[in-house]
Amino acid sequence: MKSTYLKITLLSIGSLTIMAGATIAPSLPQIQQVFAWESHSELLTKLSLTVPALFIAIFAPLAGILIDRFGRLNLLFFSLLLYGISGTAGFFSPDLYTLLLSRSVLGIAVAGVMTTSITLIADYFKGAERNAFMGLQGAFVAIGGIVFILSGGLLAEISWRAPFxxxxxxFLLIPAALIFLFEPEREKLQPISHSREALIAGKSQISLIYLTTFLGMMLFFIIPVQIPFYIKEQTGATNALTGLAIASSTLSSAIISLNYKRFRKHFSFSQIYAFCFFFLGLGYLVIFMAYSFNMIVLGLLIGGLGMGLLMPNSNIWAVSVSPEHTRGRIVGGLTTAVFLGQFISPVITQPIQTFFASNTMYAFAGFTLLLMSGGFLIHHHRNRSTTYQKN
Structure with missing residues (x-):
């Protein structure tokens, strides 16, 4: 039985990943207004939310290699320190390019934090306990998202700098990590021989998980990047109301994440992905047809149901097919997929937003996700004997 303090510390550290973007999402329109004098201010403002993702994607594999070779905790302590410094640096930024620089360093810190925290969960917990804790972490991250988005929206009413x-x-989590976390025993992380067929099957599944997670995050990240502008355009809502709307999706995400272990008792990984993309796609179609603030919130609530399943499912499936001695590297690769999808999101969606009606993007995303949902149902039926795993 793991210490309650250990669990709380891991959950709190995991919530830092959502804080990296959620905190400043409601203030994006205000940041753009302040720096409207700069060239390409609209794109640069949106990149300030997503540029950490690019650096996470670049540095997460390196973080995975480092923690497999030198242990988990040293990198975690350094990453927490760097996170606090680079995150608050945005408060002092005089222009968008300085802001982007500090956000880039924040991405390096998040790469270390996320890769290490997920790997530690996989090290500390096994089987059904791991499934339950991954679901709990997903819920905790979502709840953290609500707190950070609402806090960011309220602070943005004071100043665009305040959310930083x-x-x-x-900084508060560094002493908690020092006291309550421990380095997994190295002898438990030694290479284990696997058959050639098992290795090929594992690599094939890992590739599928990476691709699915990348696409899922790219399409999900329309919410924090584009929704604040869409709500402002359609309804004229305040920053605080915009934060509340975005937080609604994280609320439904938290609720369904808490029930992930129940999904795993009855459904395969592929079926859970199908549920995930169905709900997210349906949510976007509701937003596409929305004619009021409340209807947009309804779409976000439905979409959140899908996102509450995506990360627990990806994490559990990835670590369940990972040899223990390479777990850090595989989790690092998954982290890259998550945040590369986030970074690419505005690059793909901004042209659609620019050249078509503002709600067209939500129709495009919704139908794409429904197609992905159907694809995973087909995948399940074709691979029923191999994809249903109980861990």
Whole structure:
């Protein structure tokens, strides 16, 4: 039985990943207004939310290699310190390019934090306990998202700079990590021989997980990147109301994440992906047809149901087919897929937003996700004997 304090510390550290973007999402329109004098201010403002993702994607594989070779905790402590410094640096930024620089360094810190925290969960917990804790982590991250988005929206009413002070929370977690976390025993992380067929099957599944997670995050990240502008355009809502709307999707995400272990008792990984993309796609189609603030919130609530399944499912499937001695590297690769999808999201969606009606993007995303849902149902039926795993 793991210490309650250990669990709380892991959950709190995991919530830092959502804080990296959620905190400043409601203030994006205000940031753009402040720096409207700069060339390409609209794109640069949106990139300030997603540029950490690019650096996470670049540095997460390196983080995975480092923690497999030198242990988990040293990198975690360094990453928490760097997170606090680079996150709060945005408060002092005089222009968008300085802001992008500090956000880039924040991405390097998140790469270390996320890769290490997920790997530690896989090290500390096994089987059904791991499934339950991954679901709990997904819910905790979602709840953290609600807190950070709402806090960011309220602070943005004071100043666009104020939300960056929330990143000071990282400094509080360093002593908790020092006291309550421990380095997994090295002898448990030694290479284990696997058959050639098992290795090929494992690599094939890992590739599928990476691709699916990349696409899922790319399409999901329309919410924090584009929704604030869409709500402002369609309804004229305040920053605080915009934060509340985005938080609604994380609320439904938290609820369904808490029930992930129940899904795993009855459904395969592929079926859960199908549920995930069905709900997210349906949510976007509701937003496409929305004519009021409340209807947009309804679409976000439905979409959140899908996102509550995506990351627990990806994490559990990836670590369940990973040899223990390469777990850090595989989790690092998954982290890259997550945040590369986030970074690419505005690059793909901004042209659609620019050249078509503002709600067209939600129709495009919705139908794409429904097609992905159907694809995973087909995948399940073709691979029923191999994809249903109980861990």
């Amino acid at each position: 002070l929330i990143y000071l929370c990282a």
